[in-house]
Amino acid sequence: MRSLFLLQLLASAALLSPPRVHAAPPAYETRAEHDPNGIGKFYLGREIAQVMGHQAAGWLERPEREAEERTDLLVEAMQLKQGEIVADIGAGSGYFCWRMAKAVAPEGKIYGVDIQPEMLELLQRNMSRRGVSNVISVLGTTTDPKLPADSIDTILMVDVYHEFDQPYEMAKAMVSALKKGGRFVLVEYRREDPKVQIKRVHTMSETQAKAEFTLFPELRWETTLTPLPQQHILIFRKH
Numbered sequence: 687m688r689s690l691f692l693l694q695l696l697a698s699a700a701l702l703s704p705p706r707v708h709a710a711p712p713a714y715e716t717r718a719e720h721d722p723n724g725i726g727k728f729y730l731g732r733e734i735a736q737v738m739g740h741q742a743a744g745w746l747e748r749p750e751r752e753a754e755e756r757t758d759l760l761v762e763a764m765q766l767k768q769g770e771i772v773a774d775i776g777a778g779s780g781y782f783c784w785r786m787a788k789a790v791a792p793e794g795k796i797y798g799v800d801i802q803p804e805m806l807e808l809l810q811r812n813m814s815r816r817g818v819s820n821v822i823s824v825l826g827t828t829t830d831p832k833l834p835a836d837s838i839d840t841i842l843m844v845d846v847y848h849e850f851d852q853p854y855e856m857a858k859a860m861v862s863a864l865k866k867g868g869r870f871v872l873v874e875y876r877r878e879d880p881k882v883q884i885k886r887v888h889t890m891s892e893t894q895a896k897a898e899f900t901l902f903p904e905l906r907w908e909t910t911l912t913p914l915p916q917q918h919i920l921i922f923r924k925h
């Protein structure tokens with residue numbers, strides 16, 4: 687009698703609880719005809735760009751970059767707080783790492799993640815040259831930034847997300863590395879702005895970026911900031 691009652695209780699609980707829906711990830715598509723600067727692989731209609739090789743790292747560190755891209759305004763717009771834990775994904779030579787490291791010091795730290803060991807060597811050299819000790823370099827893979835789960839307050843991506851050749855897998859792994867309440871700061875050249883003269887596959891529209899990030903039920907678009915001459919800054923928060 688008692689076990690029958692328990693069975694009925696379990697059955698009604700199962701009926702009351704909503705079904706667990708696991709949406710299938712969007713499929714990648716390959717096309718023979720494609721942009722010469724792309725890899726011929728498409729994600730939600732967007733062609734993925736070729737990765738910038740470490741041989742071009744000098745371009746990231748060019749002296750005129752600050753004036754051209756107003757990278758100072760980008761760091762200001764992030765409103766970093768002392769003690770924050772930040773991950774700079776696709777950190778390259780560490781252009782943003784040391785600038786952010788100053789803002790979160792002394793307790794805060796920056797993980798500089800990249801898939802090219804040569805970039806990380808440059809990054810480490812640049813940090814020691816500047817006497818910066820709160821930047822940790824991390825060798826990631828194309829599907830995993832190798833960050834501890836629920837540990838990051840802010841994930842920054844500057845001109846890199848459009849290069850991820852496994853964007854769904856990367857975004858999924860980054861979502862799990864973010865703390866609840868943490869945010870993505872996505873910086874991409876504005877595709878919809880005719881004044882921006884950058885190769886098409888190295889740009890992203892706001893609509894496309896929102897479609898790719900809000901696929902993840904944990905993420906909500908919060909705002910899009912446009913203080914920069916060529917890029918937009920999209921903020922997504924983990925709820």
Ligand SMILES: C[S@@+](CC[C@H](N)C(=O)[O-])C[C@H]1O[C@@H](n2cnc3c(N)ncnc32)[C@H](O)[C@@H]1O
Nearest residue numbers: 738746776777778781800801802828844846849
């Ligand atoms: C155009 S550079 C930008 C570097 C840096 N964010 C900056 O603005 O100075 C893009 C970098 O992203 C890295 N990258 C590409 N795919 C990656 C991935 N899946 N995970 C981590 N880094 C990646 C590349 O190796 C390259 O160093």
